[in-house]
Amino acid sequence: MINKSTQKLDNIEGYREIDITVFRYSSQVKDSKPEFQTYRLVETPGMTLYIALIKIWSTMDHHLSFDFVCRAGICGSCSMVVNGKPRLACKTRTNEFEDGKITLLPLPTFKHIKDLSVDTGNWMNAMSKQMESWIHTKEVTDISAIEKPIEPDVAQAVFDLDRCIECGICLASCSTKIMREDFVGAVGINRTARFAIDPHDERTDEEFYELIGDDEGVFGCMSLMGCEDHCPKDLPLQSKIAYMRRKMVKV
Amino acid sequence: MKIIYTDALIVGGGLAGLRSAIAARDKGLDTIVISMVPVKRSHSAAAQGGMQASLGNSVKGEGDNEDVHFADTVKGSDWGCDQDVARMFVTTAPKAIRELAAWGVPWNRIGKGPREVIINGEKETIVEKDEAHGLINARDFGGTKKWRTCYTSDATGHTMLYAVANEALKRDIEIHDRKEAISIIHENGICSGVVARDLITGELIAYVARGTMIATGGYGRIYKQSTNAIICKGIGIAIALETGIVSLGNMEAVQFHPTPIVPSGILLTEGCRGDGGVLRDKDGYRFMPDYEPEKKELASRDVVSRRMIEHIRKGKGVKSPYGDHLWLDISILGREHIEKNLHDIQDISKTFNGIDPADEGEKGWMPVLPMQHYSMGGIRVKPTGESTGMKGLFCAGEAACWDLHGFNRLGGNSVSEAVVAGMIVGEYFANYCVETHLQTNTFTIQRFLESQKAYLQEILSYDGGRNIFDIKDRMRTIMQEKVGVFRNGKDLTDAVNELEDLLKMVKEITVTDKALCNNPELNEVYRVTKMLKLALCVAKGALERTESRGAHFREDFTKRDDENWLKRTIATWTNPNDTMPTLSYEEIDINKMEMPPAFRGYGKKGAIILNPLSEKREEEIAKIKESLGEVDRFTVQEAIMPFDLQKEYKRKNERVGVGYD
Numbered sequence: 001m002i003n004k005s006t007q008k009l010d011n012i013e014g015y016r017e018i019d020i021t022v023f024r025y026s027s028q029v030k031d032s033k034p035e036f037q038t039y040r041l042v043e044t045p046g047m048t049l050y051i052a053l054i055k056i057w058s059t060m061d062h063h064l065s066f067d068f069v070c071r072a073g074i075c076g077s078c079s080m081v082v083n084g085k086p087r088l089a090c091k092t093r094t095n096e097f098e099d100g101k102i103t104l105l106p107l108p109t110f111k112h113i114k115d116l117s118v119d120t121g122n123w124m125n126a127m128s129k130q131m132e133s134w135i136h137t138k139e140v141t142d143i144s145a146i147e148k149p150i151e152p153d154v155a156q157a158v159f160d161l162d163r164c165i166e167c168g169i170c171l172a173s174c175s176t177k178i179m180r181e182d183f184v185g186a187v188g189i190n191r192t193a194r195f196a197i198d199p200h201d202e203r204t205d206e207e208f209y210e211l212i213g214d215d216e217g218v219f220g221c222m223s224l225m226g227c228e229d230h231c232p233k234d235l236p237l238q239s240k241i242a243y244m245r246r247k248m249v250k251v
Numbered sequence: 252m253k254i255i256y257t258d259a260l261i262v263g264g265g266l267a268g269l270r271s272a273i274a275a276r277d278k279g280l281d282t283i284v285i286s287m288v289p290v291k292r293s294h295s296a297a298a299q300g301g302m303q304a305s306l307g308n309s310v311k312g313e314g315d316n317e318d319v320h321f322a323d324t325v326k327g328s329d330w331g332c333d334q335d336v337a338r339m340f341v342t343t344a345p346k347a348i349r350e351l352a353a354w355g356v357p358w359n360r361i362g363k364g365p366r367e368v369i370i371n372g373e374k375e376t377i378v379e380k381d382e383a384h385g386l387i388n389a390r391d392f393g394g395t396k397k398w399r400t401c402y403t404s405d406a407t408g409h410t411m412l413y414a415v416a417n418e419a420l421k422r423d424i425e426i427h428d429r430k431e432a433i434s435i436i437h438e439n440g441i442c443s444g445v446v447a448r449d450l451i452t453g454e455l456i457a458y459v460a461r462g463t464m465i466a467t468g469g470y471g472r473i474y475k476q477s478t479n480a481i482i483c484k485g486i487g488i489a490i491a492l493e494t495g496i497v498s499l500g501n502m503e504a505v506q507f508h509p510t511p512i513v514p515s516g517i518l519l520t521e522g523c524r525g526d527g528g529v530l531r532d533k534d535g536y537r538f539m540p541d542y543e544p545e546k547k548e549l550a551s552r553d554v555v556s557r558r559m560i561e562h563i564r565k566g567k568g569v570k571s572p573y574g575d576h577l578w579l580d581i582s583i584l585g586r587e588h589i590e591k592n593l594h595d596i597q598d599i600s601k602t603f604n605g606i607d608p609a610d611e612g613e614k615g616w617m618p619v620l621p622m623q624h625y626s627m628g629g630i631r632v633k634p635t636g637e638s639t640g641m642k643g644l645f646c647a648g649e650a651a652c653w654d655l656h657g658f659n660r661l662g663g664n665s666v667s668e669a670v671v672a673g674m675i676v677g678e679y680f681a682n683y684c685v686e687t688h689l690q691t692n693t694f695t696i697q698r699f700l701e702s703q704k705a706y707l708q709e710i711l712s713y714d715g716g717r718n719i720f721d722i723k724d725r726m727r728t729i730m731q732e733k734v735g736v737f738r739n740g741k742d743l744t745d746a747v748n749e750l751e752d753l754l755k756m757v758k759e760i761t762v763t764d765k766a767l768c769n770n771p772e773l774n775e776v777y778r779v780t781k782m783l784k785l786a787l788c789v790a791k792g793a794l795e796r797t798e799s800r801g802a803h804f805r806e807d808f809t810k811r812d813d814e815n816w817l818k819r820t821i822a823t824w825t826n827p828n829d830t831m832p833t834l835s836y837e838e839i840d841i842n843k844m845e846m847p848p849a850f851r852g853y854g855k856k857g858a859i860i861l862n863p864l865s866e867k868r869e870e871e872i873a874k875i876k877e878s879l880g881e882v883d884r885f886t887v888q889e890a891i892m893p894f895d896l897q898k899e900y901k902r903k904n905e906r907v908g909v910g911y912d
Contacts, residue, residue, distance in 0.1 A: 028452060028769045045572070046514065046603065058720040062772035063764050067288075070480045072517040072599060074409065075292040091602050113451055114769050121289025121428045125420060133417045134354070141353035143346040144902045144911075147306075148353075149385025150360050156591075158357035159403050162410050166291055200355050 018043045018100040020052055022064065026114045036103075037061075043100070049089035050078065053116075066116040073232065076167030080116050081105035086172035088232045089116075107172045124166040127184055131191045131211055135200045150199055161194035161240065163233050170237060173226030182216045186227035186237040189218055193240040196247070208244070209251040218245045252697055253456045257283040257425075259684045260444055260460035262432045262487055264290030266408070266666060267648025268466030269415045269424075270673020275681040276422045284419070285430040285447055285458060287482055291416050294468050294480040295669060298408025299595065300522030301390060301400035302670075303663035304344040307906045308386040309361055310379050311398035316906070317341040318884060319396050322846060324661060327394045327551050329801035329811060330848040331501065331627075331657025331819075331839075335894040336634050338845070340655050340664075340671050342896060345904040347670045348387065348401055354414040358387040359402055359592075369527025369584055371547065372537065383907050390592075391525040392662045394551035394853070400663035405520050405595045408666050415670070430456070432487060433777060435463070435494050435644065436691065436699045442644035443691035445490070446703045453768025455703055457696045462643050462684040464636075464676075465491060469626030469649040471505075473786045475724075475731035477623040478511045478518040487650050489781035491630045492788070492824045492832075496640040499822045500631035500652030500837075502785065503792035506660055506802045507736050508624030509555040514573040515603050516622050519596050521662035524548040526592060528581035530559065531616065532567040535578075543853055550853040553659040553802040556621035560736050571618065581608050582615035621736055625649065625665060627656040627802070628789070631821060631837075634895070636676030640823075643687065645680040647672035654819065658801025678897055707767060710776045715759030719772065722753050722760070723779045726786055729753075734790050739806040743794035750790055751830050754783045788822040788832045795834055796820060799858070809855075813848045813862035817841065841868050845892035883912065 017040055025034040039056045050071045057064045069077040071090045078089040083103055094102065110118040127133075170186035177183045192208050195201045212218045221241050228237040259275035261268045264286035275282045284290065307315035320341040325332060352358055363384035365376050370391075392400040403410040419426070432445040436457065444459040470485025471477040491497040509530075510519045524530075529537045530548055542558040543550045550558075559577055562568070568575025581589060581596070586609040589597055593608075600606045600617050608615045630646040631639050632653045638644040646653075648669045653676070655668055733746035757780050764770050798812035799805050817839045822832040841847050847868040850859060875890050885903070903911040 026769055029766070048515075048603070057771065062720075062775075063770070065769065065771055069288055069292045069482055070294070070297050071515075072297065073602065074297050074406075074595070075480065077288065077292045093602075119429075121292070124289065124291065125426060128417055129420050132421070134414075134421045137353075139353075141349065143349045143353070145349075145905045146907060147349045147387060150357075151385055152360040152362045152388075155357045155360040158355075159359075159406075159410065162357055162403070162413065163406060165296075165409070195355070198355055198357070200353060 015042050015044065016100055017041065018094055018102065020056065021101070021103045022115065023105045024115050025112070027112060028114065043094050047094045049082065049092045049094065049104070052094055053089065065114040074165065076165035079107045079120070079167045079169050079172065081107060081172070086169045086230050088167060088169070091232060107168055109171050109177050110168055120166065120168045124168070127188050128191070130184065131188050133191050133195070135195070135198065136203045137200060138202065148200070154197070154199060158194060158198045161190055161197070161235065164190055164235055165233060167232060169230050169232060170227035173230040175224050175226065176220045176222055180216060180220055183220045184212065184217055186241060188212065189221070189244050190235060190237055190240050193244050196244070205247050205251050209248050212244065213248045213251060218248050252700060253454060254693070254696060255283070255456060255458050257281045257458065257460045259462055259464070259681065260285070260458050261464045261466060262445060263466035263468065263650070264426060264428070265293035265295035265466060265468055265648060266412055266415055266669035267673045268464065269419045270670050271464050271466060271647055271677030271680055272419055272424045273415070273422060274674065274677030275684060276424050278681045278685055280681060280684050283425045283427060283458065285427045285432060287429065287431050287450065289428045290426055291412060293412060294483055295412045295666060296409045297480060297518070298666040299405040299518060300392065300520035300525065301402035301407045301663050302348060302411065302667040303392070303395070303399050303661065304348040304401055304667060305341065305397070305399055306345055306348065306387055306389065306401065307397070308383045309389050309398055310377055311391070312389050315397040315399055317904070318888070320344065320399060323395045324655070324664060325846050326851040327659050327661040328657025329659055329851065330813070330817065331504065331654070331800055333634065333654045334845050334892060336653050336655050338892065338894045339634060339675055339896045340668060343671045343675055343900045344667050346900060347667065347674060351411060351414055351670065352387065354418055356410050356414045357403055359404065360385050361388045372527065372529055372583065380907070386907065390522055391549060392521050393524065393546070393549045393555065394661045400522070400525065402522065404591065405522055405593050411666055411670065432490060434699060434703050435490050436696060437494055437641060438691060438695050440496060441642045441690055443689060446699050450774070451769065453766070453770070455700055457700050459689065459691065459696060461687045461689055462645060462680055464645040464647060464680050465630060465650050466646065466648045467650045469629070470782070470785045471623045471626060473727065473730050473782050473789065474623035475727040476516050478508055478516055479623070484778055484782055485626070485785045486778060486781055488629055489785055491638070491644065491646070492784060492822070493781070493827070494641065495823065495825055495827070497638050497644060498631045498640050499788055500628055500654055500819050501658070501792070502628035502788040502822055503796055503803050503820060504627035504658045504801060505623060505789060506552055506625035506627060507556045507621040508552055509559055509621050510579050510619040511622040511624070512600065512604060513571065513576045513618040513620050517599050517603060518624070519579060519599070519617060519619060520593070521552070523579060523581050523593060523596060526581070526588065527584055528579055529583070531578040531580050532562060533569045534567070535613065538562050538567065546853045551659055552662060554854045556736055557804060559621055569618065576618045576620040578616035579619045580616050582611050625660055627658060627660055628652050635679040636672065637679065637683070643683065645676060645683070647676040658803055675897065675900060707773065707777070710773060711762055711765050713758055713760050713762065715761060717756060717760040719757070719760050719776045719779055722756055723775065726750065726753055726779070726783055730786055730789070734793055737804055737806050738793055740794065743790060746790040747787065747794055750783060750787050754780070754787065754830050757783070784824060784832070791832055791834060792820040792822060810858045810860050812860045813865065814860050817848065817862060841865060843892065844868060845888065
């Protein structure tokens with residue numbers, strides 16, 4: 001089924017039409033059946049999938065569900081599968097696709113909500129708890145006193161790993177995750193690496209081993225590196241998984 | 252009927268909400284945070300450039316302290332802020348940042364010795380002290396006397412939010428996401444929770460608590476062009492307004508940021524200019540020094556935004572299919588600096604505009620134009636964060652008007668306010684929850700639940716054929732065109748009238764899908780209705796305020812008028828069937844000020860109608876100082892304007908080289 005866009009442009013000459021095919025299904029509606037729906041719309045200059053989906057939703061199909069928050073590649077809400085690859089929709093330009101045909105699927109491995117909307121939040125919170133994603137220290141900080149000095153390069157290295165936005169794309173690109181439901185994925189392993197190099201955190205390698213020293217953790221990774229290939233923040237996931245694995249082997 | 256009971260209920264999972272939740276949990280309270288989105292997706296994450304705190308570690312921050320941060324904040328607010336609150340804030344900010352450092356926020360740290368920086372478009376070498384090595388660094392930001400904005404590259408809000416959210420998880424604070432509060436449960440002037448809607452199942456849930464905190468952020472999305480995330484619709488503020496007894500403060504105080512990128516409206520941090528970036532016009536000319544010889548690109552945001560539009564109106568804008576814009580040039584900072592400290596900016600510019608800002612010369616210039624960015628107005632609360640109109644209802648962060656920012660917020664003071672308010676207000680809120688017991692009953696709760704159920708059914712029964720999306724678009728266009736950077740009586744009158752018509756028109760729509768769950772169109776109807784009420788508060792407040800102060804600029808009343816307008820606009824919605832807010836005013840008392848109104852040091856000169864009380868108060872302060880003789884700055888401050896703050900937060904802050912002085 002093709003819905004014709006009702007949008008009016010002052011000058012549509014020179015702009016091509018694109019077809020966006022979207023997976024539709026609602027777990028809340030009893031007789032809902034998974035199906036695809038195609039929308040045809042005029043591609044405006046600089047169009048992203050965010051702009052395109054908002055256009056479809058506000059002018060062609062008010063029932064379509066998807067998740068956007070920041071629309072700037074910062075918050076990690078809008079991960080979905082775009083022509084077979086997991087990506088942030090807000091950072092995907094429609095003009096990348098030469099034939100003008102784009103198919104969108106919800107992000108796999110997470111609980112499906114409706115259409116392109118999936119529940120990443122609760123999974124990520126559970127992962128953060130499982131990895132004990134906070135500073136472990138016996139030191140009591142006096143917040144009125146001068147802070148503990150940290151080497152600038154070390155702070156920068158922690159920041160580089162702290163840039164993860166929990167978008168879930170590493171898990172959606174991961175072959176291990178398909179086989180092992182409880183695999184913590186690159187997001188979880190990277191998180192432990194982030195705390196392992198943070199001088200505020202007093203945890204030992206033995207303690208990190210308790211968190212990731214098994215097949216659900218760092219030894220489950222088959223090194224296919226779909227995570228690093230697709231990470232929208234270009235995190236060095238391959239080297240950090242290797243880093244934690246080397247540490248864990250020694251325990 | 253689904254009821255969830257807790258001790259402390261927090262609506263909104265950004266920095267202010269989560270830090271408040273920690274304050275409550277640490278007192279042993281059962282604490283629940285409800286949020287429209289997974290909490291780590293909150294708009295706090297989008298704060299880029301940094302957090303102000305007067306640590307004074309860097310050589311460019313030497314001499315900084317609470318007094319300097321206070322003065323900058325008051326001037327920035329154009330004397331609209333509550334100076335007690337500003338004092339509470341600047342005293343706690345250094346503690347907030349040190350707490351966050353201990354929680355693992357990887358603040359950029361100082362390396363001792365020489366380093367090259369760009370100041371006023373020129374390369375300069377500064378030398379950092381040995382004893383500052385490894386301490387938290389700071390960059391320059393607009394409207395500040397010292398380099399005071401601490402940062403983690405240009406992803407400061409993200410690292411702060413993750414640290415605070417993870418601390419909340421550590422404490423087993425319950426987080427219920429995809430829940431939207433749509434009504435406040437209250438009786439006899441006391442709040443006892445909210446009615447929330449499960450955005451997946453559509454189920455209505457009553458969250459009942461001893462105390463309730465709203466921390467839902469701003470209302471930027473009532474404008475067509477905004478840097479705000481699409482969730483920043485002000486719903487939390489609107490449900491407070493709809494109680495009829497909670498009032499909103501200074502809703503017309505809306506900030507326009509000078510440098511969102513065109514056309515997407517995604518923010519390019521003030522850090523771009525703080526680090527040495529400059530603004531250029533169609534001829535490549537750097538125009539800001541002509542308008543603001545002293546602060547140049549780093550005057551306060553309201554001033555820079557106006558100067559940019561002024562320059563475009565002179566025909567100096569760059570023509571584009573999206574209207575005229577100007578250029579932001581950071582290429583002069585060099586590729587290495589950009590890739591390390593403005594990484595996300597480079598990514599945004601490359602992705603959305605195909606421009607690598609590190610490319611030298613014209614090629615790397617980014618198109619920018621002032622757009623809506625921040626809501627200074629919000630739920631009017633006391634310095635404790637409790638609503639002036641309802642007991643047990645607290646508010647913190649951008650949603651609140653307690654009132655730290657007056658008519659203009661300084662860059663770097665927003666995430667800073669969010670965590671600081673989370674600490675201070677969070678503590679007052681937690682104490683309230685400890686001391687108070689539920690005074691509601693299931694009859695009242697059911698009444699509120701059923702009224703919301705009936706309201707949603709009513710929406711589905713509307714059958715006038717109109718489309719809610721058209722109404723929303725029109726609202727956002729009106730706000731953009733008539734309640735923007737430059738305002739005037741005629742446009743504002745049109746805006747108020749048209750917005751009122753739109754509000755009435757909501758009842759003439761038809762919702763195509765009649766489902767109560769998973770129906771994004773239904774969500775849009777009640778949200779747009781609430782947004783229209785807020786838009787009316789903004790437009791009406793702006794129309795009535797016949798002066799120019801901070802971000803509120805009237806072309807027909809170009810002066811700041813301290814004689815008549817040194818007051819806060821208070822808006823209420825007294826009757827649910829009203830189509831217009833009721834406005835009243837709250838005087839700001841010069842006689843109690845530590846810093847009486849004067850010229851800000853930037854912006855147009857001679858554009859102030861001073862209140863004679865300013866001079867009188869200056870004399871009074873001089874006398875107080877004289878009578879004190881040789882005493883430290885804390886004693887002087889306390890004598891001029893004593894303020895209340897929790898003991899733990901009022902303690903003196905230690906600094907390199909000066910200790911606790």
